Amino acid sequence: MEEKLKQLNDCMTDHPDFPKPGIVFKNIMPLFSDPERMKLLGDVLEETIREKFPGCTKLVGLESRGFLMGMAVASRLGVGFVPIRKKGKLPGEVVRQEYTLEYGTDVVEIEKASLEATDKIVLIDDLIATGGTMKAAVKLIGSTEATLVGALCLIEIDFLKGKEGIDNFVSLIHI
Numbered sequence: 001m002e003e004k005l006k007q008l009n010d011c012m013t014d015h016p017d018f019p020k021p022g023i024v025f026k027n028i029m030p031l032f033s034d035p036e037r038m039k040l041l042g043d044v045l046e047e048t049i050r051e052k053f054p055g056c057t058k059l060v061g062l063e064s065r066g067f068l069m070g071m072a073v074a075s076r077l078g079v080g081f082v083p084i085r086k087k088g089k090l091p092g093e094v095v096r097q098e099y100t101l102e103y104g105t106d107v108v109e110i111e112k113a114s115l116e117a118t119d120k121i122v123l124i125d126d127l128i129a130t131g132g133t134m135k136a137a138v139k140l141i142g143s144t145e146a147t148l149v150g151a152l153c154l155i156e157i158d159f160l161k162g163k164e165g166i167d168n169f170v171s172l173i174h175i
Contacts, residue, residue, distance in 0.1 A: 099136035131162025
């Protein structure tokens with residue numbers, strides 16, 4: 001697994017001072033433009049979910065790169081996929097969760113009918129930094145009848161400690 005993760009990490013690019021000064025943006029998009037790396041990413045995510053979260057019935061992906069990874073892996077696992085989106089992007093009745101950012105607040109939503117009491121959910125996203133969006137998603141899932149069995153991120157920025165307070169959290173690449 002270590003060698004696979006190194007291959008994935010080597011394919012990603014860093015962009016200093018994006019989207020604002022002092023931030024180094026970790027770009028995973030090169031993984032999707034290379035079919036071999038995309039397959040490798042799918043293999044690693046599928047293997048991790050099967051090992052760490054057996055019995056998962058749905059993946060819930062965070063907007064937007066969590067959609068890309070989540071849908072592909074859900075298909076491999078034979079489970080459903082549900083998106084969590086920013087406010088106002090989903091039709092019908094939604095459940096929403098407000099959360100605090102360093103400069104204000106934001107809201108994430110999920111379609112109310114998309115989760116059932118029997119669902120065992122794994123949250124998936126590309127990267128966790130401060131953890132604000134992931135923690136809001138955890139609360140959002142907690143407000144439904146579904147069971148959250150864990151959360152998975154490809155990349156974790158360790159010094160920001162974003163995973164604190166998230167039960168059964170797994171990250172694969174640490175920076």
